[in-house]
Amino acid sequence: MAVPLMSFLRAFPATMEQGFIYALMALGVMITYLVLDFPDLTVDGSFPLGGAVSTSLIISGFSPLPALLLATLAGMAAGLVTGLIHVKLKIRALFSGIIVMTALYSINLRITGGSSLLSIPRDSVTLFRNNALTRLLPQAWSTLIIALALVLLAKFLLDALLNTRLGLLLRAAGDNQQVVTALGRDQGNVKILGLSLANGLVAFCGGVLCQQQRLFELSMGTGAMVLSLASVIIGVNLLKRVERLRDSTKVIIGALLYKASYGLAISLGLRPGDMKLVTALLFLGILSTRLLKGKEARDHA
């Protein structure tokens, strides 16, 4: 028992790094799933889109931040398309996301110039290496600190946004789209905006992750939605009683817990191939404890 625990603890900083980075995407999915009540599968495509754009640009010599900015804009465009398909063509939310996600596979391949794998050279400047900031920070902790800073920045911006007039409208659109119309606003446009913002954040996350692992792999999007959804649901449900925390904080904690459970399972000797089963059981466990306790359920199951 001691050995697995030791190896889990030693891996803890790396687990936290992954948790913080993936939390960025979980925050994006929070916007669509929690706020807008829209099951958005675009994420499986916009996540690698951000990675493809950011990695290709860095390899061509772009600086990390402009590369991330363009990755974010690409993600926003993807979300915009999903929104347009849903609102203007009146196609169901789930299918709109699937359509865009499928199209993005080909688009991502085009962006990388046809390669399913891109490697960032060792001496390139990324957000996590060879830049002014990393020279200041202690090397063992620089990745963790930068990842934490990014996710906190994203969280504070998101919380601030949701309290603006626009943010209030976004929340209303997910709560009761009739009210949005009654307020004289086009609720379709509000949804499109929300989708755009969310996928921008998801693509940003993809770009950040690829810069951290210095590798882009075409299939990195598979299961991205499930992972993010798990983080959101774990965080929000586990911490349901804790009123003090905002939803965004709960989602970040959910992402950390999710990644930690992965790491723990591996330390205990579970095969990587069994991880999906672990995920499913985790989901089941958390969602059913709510039911068993008989609490008044918010209908976000």
Place this chain on the structure above:
Amino acid sequence: MLEMLNLRKVYNPGTVRQLCLFEGFSLRIPRGQFLSIVGSNGSGKSSMMNLICGTIQPDAGQIMVDGQDITRMPEHKRLRRIGRIHQNPAMGTCAGMSIQENLALADNKDQRMNLRPGVDKKQRQRYQDLLRPLGLGLENMLDARAGSLSGGQRQALAMVMCVMTPIDFLILDEHTAALDPKTSDLIMALTDQVVREKGLTALMVTHNLRYAIEYGDRLLMLHQGGIVLDRADEQKKKTRLQDVLDLFTQISIELGN
């Protein structure tokens, strides 16, 4: 002033269930009039409200407001100057947001949708002043979720939200039908008060003949897409419940809530 000119609306055209609801329907409502509309199920009451608000489109004809043709105007644009309270109390407010947030949403109705703070803390006092006259205690529950309120409380809140910003018409679509008798009366009294105070043009669809008689300047009865009774002002005041009921018996509907 609201005008409906020669409206035609056919449901399920070309199918077995085809129903021509309105054919050449016209109606003129002067500014400031409080109109009660009654009629049997399927007479076209709700459809008329939907046509006015833009939820559905007529197949022919025009809808004019103060001489401006709004027939092609999208619903959300029309609702900028129209307030609508639905039968279902859940439709007018956001259940997951607090009373204060709902009021803030309504308060921002005319404002630019930008990144300024959504809820203005300084308005809290003002919101309480708006809620206090209702006598429902809502002014002490500003942070409570709208979803935790009773049906009557939500309708009252929806009413306040509707009239927070200037509107031309107030549409009340059987807005007391889902409430118990006591709350019904309360909301009805509130409605009358609000309409009088703000001098609104109001259209009230109701199943309750008593309300239709007691409140409003004009009484309209619809039957199968046509007007069978139209009494206004002095004529309406003289109309007794029994007269209307007799007419109703011919087209059978239930009395009261």
Place this chain on the structure above:
Amino acid sequence: MKRMTALILALLMLSLHLPLLAQETPVRIGIGQFANHPSLDNCRDGFLLGLAEAGFVVGENLVVDYQNAQTDMGLTAIIASGFVSNGVDLIAAIATPMAVTAVNTADGKIPVIYTAVSAPIEAGLAYADRPFDGNATGTSDQIPVRDQLALIRAMQPQAKTLGLLYTVGEVNSQVQAAQYREEAAAFGFEVVESTITTSSDIPLALPGLIAQVDLLSMLTDNTVVQHLDLVLDAADAAGLPVYGSEIEQVKNGCVATVGIDYLALGRQTGLMAARVLRGESADSIPFEVLKDFALYYNQEALTRLGLTLPDTLAPDLTEVTTL
């Protein structure tokens, strides 16, 4: 006298303990395999054989932590960081995604020996003009395209068109397809390519490709190799020979190959790993390709398709029997 006895006894006791003192603490290595298929499995087995040959035997002085990522990138990252946080002495990475992740995660602190990486320079694991600086080296499974073309030409003097089936976006396949395109003309071949996205596309792509060509030649494409049986079924039905890219494929029914024995590749890699474990710097060893390509053929397949081996090739051949 007593002192003498005591001294002799002491020396005797000491000598009995010498073997124990000489015994090293076992070396710990992590083997990360990206995908689950026979070629990569052979690599792993060969790797362990190579290590054993060089004196590192599992159970004696070697502890192995073997993990398979099942082609999942997320798992690949976890496996790599697991090895690093467990402080293994060496990481063996099988296939490109695992290799790149391991090198990035280890960040030079732990040597990485890779294998089954088709294009190390393109993958950022080696430099074309100078030694690598990331504490990594390994072997590449580039296939000898020119030799393969020569074999095919010798076996089918009349054939004109050659078909390639591979996954769009798989880097090693693209590199190999490009090589075919470059070299084929010199042997009088025209190359026809068909690409797929996932394995479910294979049955859809095959009929069209087979109709246009005289033969098929396999690349080391992970997806297509994993579904070789589909390719062989369709090709056999049309009487079309399929040339493999490595020995396993010929065992499974391909007619012949000048190709890779992944077991041998793994063994070569194991020997390199042993050198690094013994103290050599990984960066001082340039990456290697398989030294010996052998010509493997499958008589049963040849007979079935009505082909014969030309006498000119006979001395270099190794017969392989169908599994």
